Amino acid sequence: MSQLRNVFLRESEASTAPQMMAAYRAIKRALPRMKEKAGVKSLFTAAVFRDIVLAANILKKEEG
Amino acid sequence: MEKPAESVFLNIPYDRDFESLYLAYVVGLVRLGFEPRVTVAVPNDIGRLDTIIDLIQHCEYSIHDLSRIQPSASGIPRFNMPLELGLALYRSRTTTKEHRVYIFEQENYRIQQSTSDLNGLDRGFTMERRRG
Numbered sequence: 354m355s356q357l358r359n360v361f362l363r364e365s366e367a368s369t370a371p372q373m374m375a376a377y378r379a380i381k382r383a384l385p386r387m388k389e390k391a392g393v394k395s396l397f398t399a400a401v402f403r404d405i406v407l408a409a410n411i412l413k414k415e416e417g
Numbered sequence: 418m419e420k421p422a423e424s425v426f427l428n429i430p431y432d433r434d435f436e437s438l439y440l441a442y443v444v445g446l447v448r449l450g451f452e453p454r455v456t457v458a459v460p461n462d463i464g465r466l467d468t469i470i471d472l473i474q475h476c477e478y479s480i481h482d483l484s485r486i487q488p489s490a491s492g493i494p495r496f497n498m499p500l501e502l503g504l505a506l507y508r509s510r511t512t513t514k515e516h517r518v519y520i521f522e523q524e525n526y527r528i529q530q531s532t533s534d535l536n537g538l539d540r541g542f543t544m545e546r547r548r549g
Contacts, residue, residue, distance in 0.1 A: 368448035402458040409447035
């Protein structure tokens with residue numbers, strides 16, 4: 354995460370590396386539910402991808 | 418008015434061992450204000466290669482994670498990811514930096530051996546493969 358942040362940090366209000374890791378862990382915990390909801394076993398599907406992006410955006414907005 | 422997010426094409430291996438890093442890339446990019454784009458999220462109406470070219474064409478950046486370059490279980494090396502890297506480098510080269518390419522590797526300097534044509538470009542970035 355820190356390497357990714359080093360390369361892509363553009364916004365002054367962008368998440369910190371610990372915030373990014375916290376979001377990663379929270380979404381990882383939710384993955385089984387996301388897969389179940391989508392009726393798939395693989396993470397690499399359009400439906401799960403959309404849910405991951407949605408969840409990451411919601412967590413970002415919640416942190417302000 | 419909020420500026421639309423710049424998009425990043427993710428060129429990664431779609432296999433079970435890579436799930437954690439895939440999740441890290443997608444979540445990390447969203448949190449940094451970017452829109453990640455992946456081939457698995459695009460309907461395969463026009464064929465995989467055309468889908469990839471289209472994604473590269475419409476993304477400002479691409480990430481190519483070459484940390485898993487070993488042969489597949491069948492013993493046959495897979496060249497899809499280097500192929501996609503080549504497409505992105507061509508776009509970057511022919512559009513005066515409208516598309517920026519970032520290469521992530523597991524080990525420093527391995528890419529100079531595996532893909533020596535890249536020597537002389539900006540160095541790739543190492544991303545350690547960690548869980549969590």
